[in-house]
Amino acid sequence: MRLAERVNPWLRRVPVAPLYWIALFPAVIWFGLALANRLGADPVRALEHEYGLRALQFLVAALAVTPLRELTGVSLLRFRRFLGLTAFSYALLHLLVWLVLDRQLDWPRIAEDLARRPYVVLGMAAFVMLVPLAATSTDRALRRLGPGRWRRVHRLAYPATALAALHFVWLVKAWPPEPLLYALAVATLLAWRAAGVLRRRAPRIAAG
Ligand code: HEM
Known part of the structure; x- marks a missing residue:
């Protein structure tokens, strides 16, 4: 029996809602450890690291959903919204740790970081791109925008993930x-995605 035939029926039965709690629970634990000063010599930096890395991992996982289905038939489509929203939540926590705990809301210093450190600008650009994705992640937003516009907005996931990886x-x-x-x-x-787009366009171009 093919892997997908075995795995997909099981995946269809997995409830999505509890996954948010499970995925975000470590964020609470890390925060508690940081408060208790049990996250190493520099707890704020360690917290930034954990949240940033988790955001990137969930972004990569969300991007891998389509290639995984095309390669193996295993469909995680039901979980893509969960993966994207969890990535956004960790990115927001990462940003808040930086703004509040690291830079202590010292706005002139924050502005200076944005002006002088390209990696901060890259991280910020990635985050800004994730905002419309998170804001339009509901079924209501999908109905309001229509599938075409919604898909166009959600293509921002590709540059956002690229910028986040570059930031790192x-x-x-x-x-x-x-x-x-x-x-x-x-x-x-991203190359897989670009190849897919070209494959789909090729017959249309050939047909004139
Ligand atoms: C999608 C959004 C983002 C992702 C996925 C992301 C991911 C990461 C990752 C993986 C690291 C490396 C962690 C380490 O090894 O220490 C990191 C570090 C960092 N990020 Fe982000 N980041 C994002 C957005 C931002 C934003 C918006 C800011 C602030 C404007 C920011 C500021 C920083 C800083 C200052 C560090 C360095 C922490 C240190 O000193 O080690 N990031 N980020």
């Missing part, structure tokens, strides 16, 4: 493998 590569001073591996994964997923 840019901020490291040495060249540890982790950011590069994420960048490679994102580049592969």
Whole structure:
């Protein structure tokens, strides 16, 4: 029996709502550990790291849904909204930790970071792109926008994830493998998507 035939019926029975709680529960634990000063020498930085990394992982997972279905037939489409919203929640927490705990709402310093550190600008641009995605993630928004416009808005997930991966590569001073591996994964997923678009367009172009 093919993997997809075995896995898909089981996946269809998995309730989505509890997954949000399960996925966001570690955020509460990390916050508690940071408050208790049990997240290492620099708890704020550790918290920033955990939230940022989780945001990127959920973005990559959301991007992998279509290639996974095309390659194996395993469909995680039901979970894509959950993956995207969880990525957004972690990105928001990551931003809030930076604004409130790291920069302590010191607006001139925040403005200076935005002006002088390209990786902060990249992170901010990624986050700004995620906002309309999160805001239009409901069924009501889909009905209001119509499928065409909704899909166009949700294409922002691709540049947002690319910018987030670049943000991670840019901020490291040495060249540890982790950011590069994420960048490679994102580049592969984007190339897959671009190849899919070209494949679909080719017959139309050939037909004139
Ligand atoms: C989609 C949005 C974002 C994602 C996925 C993301 C992801 C990440 C990741 C993976 C790291 C590396 C964590 C580490 O190894 O320490 C990081 C670090 C960082 N991010 Fe983001 N980020 C995002 C948005 C932002 C935004 C909006 C800001 C602020 C404007 C920001 C500021 C920072 C800073 C300052 C660090 C460095 C923390 C340190 O000093 O180690 N990020 N981010």
